[in-house]
Amino acid sequence: MVGRASVQSVSIQSVLQARLSTYPPTMKRVGELFLERPEMVVNSTTSELARICQTSGATIVRFCRALGFAGFPALKLQLAAELAKESAELAGTSIMRHGADISQSDSLDDMVSKISGSEILGIRETADSLDTRALGRAIQKILRSRRVLTFGVSASNVGAHDLATKLLRIGFTALNFQDSHEALASATLGEPKDVAIGFSHSGETRETVAFLAAARAAGAFTIAIVNLPESTLGTSADVTLRTAVRETTFRSGAMASRIAQLTLVDYLFVGVARGQYDRTVKALKSTYDIVKELRSGA
Template sequence: MSIQSSIQALTDGYPPSMKRIAEVIIARPQAVLELTITELARLCETSETTLVRFARTLGFAGYAALKLQMAAELAAETAQLGAASSYGSDIAPTDTLAETVAKISGSELFGIRETAASLDLETLQKVIDAVAAAQRTVAFGVAASNMGARDLKEKLLRIGRVALGFTDAHDAVSSASLLGPRDVVIGFSHGGQTREVCELLRVARAGGATTVAITNVPDSPVTRDADLVLTTSVRETTFRSGAMASRIAQLTIVDYIFVGVARTTYEASVQALKTSRESLTRLRGDR
């Protein structure tokens, strides 16, 4: 995960002094390169010592190492997107249509790349194995996160798996309360705070089901009752282009799970897809 994406994922858990640093860097990442540690500390209304501690929360030995890596990160983003289309940059009312398209596509492309690069493949394999062996799989999310849940449910159904999806939280939680050790529940929550998804996983885990959280924030409430956690890596913006990217990143993880499960019974899955596609021939008007 990039420095900027890591900062966004950790911001809500920081104390006030570090949260100010995070907010400044998210809004103006170039400040890390342009300002001395003293100047940046003054801008963030904190101390140089706090800046060093902040750098260590991101895995760096100190502020100098953070600054060096940030320079490389910003240079790579500029080379790929151009200075006007930096990943995570917000959409402004003065942007042309071309600039808007570039910013959105750049955000989504980088979201997919960072998600793939930071994904824990061992955990992904465990999720695939659990779903492949499951008697039932329940997928649920709220608002935009429900799109990933619905897509996973529909894909699993097309290869003959028993999968359930819900749009109502009460239905989802009541269904999860009846699940057991042979079942899997997958909760989608970009910010990791969604109360309905947290409750779904808590209830499902209490019954013995395998619980999975798909989120952008590894250490968040939604992961507390998750046996397995898969993380996306996208950045939010004021205009919510980050929310658009989160949807794409979640759908990418859904595809990883779906293809992984399908490969466990390759021939049967291919035949199921062919049969389900042919069953719709008359509805499509094909001859």
């Protein structure tokens, strides 16, 4: 597995959607066509693509190089292979291709297929692009931590809260914050043995960027969980763990990003649990037994 997402481990469409907002207008038009009509792109020449996007052949080449390809033929070959793979994976479902948006005419079966397809692919690509060395480093820092601080805004705080809850249950001091001011204040009081983990799909959420910056300034070890490693949050953290999902109009991408973040949370938690196996088993049994009496019918 690799440290940064590559076109080999994460689909061109997933990488492109994460980066699209950072491109200049001419390259953005090319990227939008890749996302909206990838089959057309595969069947186009460089000059045809340039004409459709109202740009130049040189812009198409720059676009391809920004994605890590020498030129359009190599990118087109990779995209064709990805579309064929997705078509095989989705055979027999109502989805023509991954990323197909939910429409008003969709049946409930269509809706379920599209959302599950988005989430399944997000989990797979997140796993494929995972840097296990970075994951291992994050796990070791958590194992040696004085306390763990987690924070994310809105949907991104779901994973942050889940990780803190899991760590608390096996004996770690883990704090999750719903309020950005409280998160920032706690991060400012951090120490070198603290670990601060910021969750943000875009990597540009101001509150989360400020939280991680304050923690790092205080000497804490910082971890970013983002969809775009090149984002402000991703480039400023000591360790970056990336998700790989695509957005759609009805936010099945946002749902997938939540699932992908929770997948990374599970990787972190199980990695920490393995690192202190006996203590974890004892803690899980103790916490299960103590709340068992509170369950209805126990």
